Amino acid sequence: MEIDGLILDIDGVISRGRKPIERAIEGYRMLKDAGIKVVFVSNNSTRSRRIMFERFASFGIDAEEEDLIIATHATAVYIAREHGKARIYTTGEPGLQEELQNLGHELVDYREAEFLVVGSNRGINFEIFTKALRLALNENIRYVAVNPDKVFPAEDGPIPGTGLIIGALYWMTGRMPDAIVGKPSKIIMEQAIERLGLDRDRVAIVGDQIDVDVLAGKNAGIKTILVLSGVTDESNYRKKVEEVGVEPDYVFRDLYEVAQRLTSSK
Template sequence: MPGFLLDLDGTLYHGDHPIPYAAEFIGWLKERGYPYVYVTNNSSRTPEQVADHLRKTGIDAAAQEVLTSSQAAALYLKDASLPPGPVLYIGEEGLRQALTEAGFEAVPADEAGQLDKAAAVVQGIDRSFSYGKLLAAVRHIRRGALSVLTNPDHLLPWNGELTPGAGSIGAAIERSSETAPVVIGKPSPVIMRYAVERLGLPPEEIWAVGDNLGTDIRGGADAGCRTALVLTGLATEENVSEQIARIGVQPKLVCRHLMELAERIG
C-alpha cells in the first residue's frame, strides 16, 4: 500500500484559493485507505491552524495529519541531547507551540534580557523581525548555542506574490554569527526522516508529491521516496523542462494535477 507526503501551497492550494482536483485527490486517498501526511515548511502556523486553512479551501484535514517544520525542529532538538538551558526562538505561534509542547523553555529573542546562554537558537519566519532579535540570536550562537533554521525558503508564494521567507532572515543570522545552521525543512533529510517515520512505511513505498523541484522533489528523492511533480504551482507546463534541467532533479512522474496522479497510480 503506498503512502503520500503532500506539499501544501502550490499543490493543494494557492494562498487562500483552492487548486482544482485537490479536494478530490484527498477524498481518493481516504476512500482507498492510503496513509498520508501534510508536510509543510511553514513554521508560523500550528498543526491545527494548518488543518483549519485546508478545511477553508475545501479539504477535509485534521491536525494529526500535519507535520510542520516547527514540529520537526522540536523533534530534532529532542534527539540532539542539548545541554541544559532555554531555547531562544525567532518565529511565530507555530514555532513557540512546537517547542513548548516538546518540553523546552522557549524564550522569545526579544525577551532574552540578561539570559546568559541559550542551549539553542531556533529561527523560522518572523514578520516582526528586528535588529534586536538579530542581535540576541547572534550573541547566543557566538556563545555556543546550536543554530537551527526551520526552513531555507528565501521567498514564499502567497496569492500570486513572492514575499520574504525564513531563509532571508536566516541569511542575516548566518552571515553575522559566522555559523551555518542546521536546516530542518524540505529538502533537508531531517523533516523527510520524521515524515517517513510518521507514515511507518519503507521510503520506496512512499510518494513525495509537490510543485517545487528544489524542495518537494529533491527532498523526496534524497529520502529514497518515489516522486510526483504536479504542474499547479512553481512548476508549470511552460517551465517544467527548463526547471528540471536547471535544478537537476527528475521526478518519477510529472502530472498536470493531482487527479492525474491518482489515475496514473491506479
Template sequence: MKGFLIDLDGTLYRGHEPIPHAAAFIQWLHQHKLKYLLVTNNSSRTPEQVAEHLQELGIEVPAAAVYTSSQAAAQYLTEQRGGNRVHMVGEAGLRIALEASGFALSDGTTPDYVVQGIDRSFSYEKLTEAVRHLKHGATYVLTNPDRMLPSDGGLMPGAGSLAASITAASGVEPVVIGKPSPIIMAYAIERLGLPAADVWVIGDNVHTDIRGGRLAGCRTALVLTGVATADNVQEQLASAGLTPDLVCDDLQHFIELFNGMDS
C-alpha cells in the same frame, strides 16, 4: 500499501484559493484507506490552524495528518538532548511546538539553541540578539531554507532569507530541518510507518519537494500547479538537475497515472 507525503502551498492550495482537484484527491486517499501526511515547511502555523485553513477551502483533513517544520524542529531538539533553553526567532506555530515538547524560551540568559523560522516582525534588534547568542556558543537550528514564499500579493522573503542575514553576521551555519533536508523527511516517513521505497512525495517545487523525496529514497511526483508550471517545468528540472518519477498537470492527473502504474 503505499503512502504519500504531500506538500501544501502550490499543491493543495495557493494562498486562500484551493487548487482544482485537491479536495477530490484527499477524498481518494480516504476512500482507498491510503496512508498520507501533509508535510509543510511553513513554521508559522500549528497543525490545527493548517487543518482549519484547509477546511475553509473545502479540503477535509484532520490535524493529525499535518506535519510542520516546527514540529520536526522540536523533535530534532528533543533527540539531541543538548539542553532545553531556546532562543526563538519565529511565530506562534514554532513557539507552540517548542513549548509542547518541553523547551523553555530564553529569558535573556545564554540559550542552548537558537531556533529560527519565518518571522514577519524580524528586526535589527532580533538579528543582533540571535547573533550574540550564536557567538556565545548556542547551536543554530533553522526550520526551513525557503528564501521566498508565495503570498496573495506575490512573493515575499522566507525563513531562508532571514537565515542568510544571521549566518552572514554570526559566521554560523544552521542545521536545516525542513525540505529538502533528510531530517524532516525521515521523521515524516517514520510517522507513516512504511519503507521509503513505498512512499510517494508529491509537490510543486523541484528544489524542495522532489529533491527531498529523492534524497530520502522515495518515489516523486511533480505537479504543475505552483512553483513548477507547464511553462517553466523544463527550466525548473534543468536548474535542479533532477527528474521526478512522474510529472503531472495536477493531482487528478497523478491519480490517473498512479492507477495506470498500479494496474
C-alpha cells in the same frame, strides 16, 4: 507505479494561499477511498499544526492533526529527540513558539539559551537580529533553522522567508545552521515516513517545486511526483530541472491526475 503512501506538499498541491486548488480535495478523497495513506508536509515556519488543521477542516479534509508534518512542529520534535527539553531563543512567530512549548521546550531570553531556533518573522527588527547574532557567534549554542526557504509565496506576491535571517547571520558571522529541518532536508522527511509506517519503496512525495520537494524525495530515497499546479509549470519545467540537476520520477498536471493514476490500479 505501486504506491501505498503519499507525502503531500501543501502549497501548490492542495492550496494556493487560503484557497484550495481546483480538484485537489477531490483527488485527496479518491486517494483515501482507495486506501492510500496520506500525510502532509509543509515548510511553513510561522503556523502551528493547530492552525493548519483548522484550515484543512475548512477545506473539507478529514486528516488527523498528527498527519500534518509542519516544519514548526518537526523542529520541536527534532530538538526533543536530539537533546530533550531545551532552553530556546527563537526569532520565530507565535506559531513556532507554540509548537516548541507544546513539546516542553522553554522559551528564554538569549542570555539563558542553549539553542537558537531561526524561523521566519514578518515583524523582525534590529533587537531580534542582535540577539540572534550574539547567539550565532557563540559556538556552544546549537543553531537550528526551521527551513531554508529564501522567499515565501504569499497571496499578493513573494515575501522574505527564513532565508532572510539565515543569510544575514551568515554574512555577519560566517556560520550556517547546524541543522535545517524543512525540505529538502531528510529530517522532516524521515518524520513523515515514520508517520506513514511504510517501507520507503512504497512511498512517494508529491510536490510542485523541483529544488524543494523533488530534491527532498531524492534525499530521502523515495519516489518523486511533480505536479504542475504550483511554482513549476510546463513553461519553466526544463529550466528548473537543469538548474537543480534532478528530475522527478513522474510528472502530472495536478493532484487529481495523480489520484486517477494511482487508484486505477487499486
